[in-house]
Amino acid sequence: MAVDRAxxxxxxxxxxxxxxxxxxxxxxxxxxxxxxxxADHTGLEPLYVSKLARALEAAGLVARTRDPSDPRAMQLSLTEQGRDVTRRAITVVQGLLDQLLEPLGGQDSARTRQFNRELATLLDVPLDVSLDPHTENDEEQS
Incomplete structure (x- = not known):
């Protein structure tokens, strides 16, 4: 949410x-x-990347062209305006990260590196999606 606002x-x-x-x-x-x-690089769904790319193309920030080696594929590139907006956005997001990580000593601190390792560990833990709290409550009420 913070990045959206930034x-x-x-x-x-x-x-x-x-x-x-x-x-x-x-x-x-x-x-x-x-x-x-x-899509593979960002972890976003291919259909969502296509939708985003079309919107960014309409805004003049991205160019979509047919891939000469695969006519079914679309290649993406930033327009000059897109490069300018991206550079500014990266600066804004880096400033946001500096602000958010300042209590841990900043982006390059040992505490931040440890926090990132712990977060990565937590994100790698597989979740048991079969545990549906609604199902358990329904069974208890039966």
Missing amino acids: VAPLGLTHAQYSLMASLYGMSRSGLRPSQRRL
Whole structure:
């Protein structure tokens, strides 16, 4: 939610920022990813990436072109305006991260690194989705 609020003045949502920042990083590495590859990179669903890319294209921030090696695939690239907005958004989000992580000593502190490791550990724990609290309550009422 904080990222949504931070990038809203630039006309972006958190999801759009994620897509554009990833595309920015990939393009700086010389890549021009397909929508599918960008979806894999960001962890977003391919259909959602397609929807985001179309909206960003309509806003003049992203260009979508057919992949010459696969006519079914669309390659994505940032427009000049898209690169400018992305650079500004990255600066805003980095400032937000600095602010949020300041109590732990900042982004590069030992406490922040430990926090990131612990968070990653928690996020890697598989959840038992068969435990539906509504089902248990229904059974108790029977």
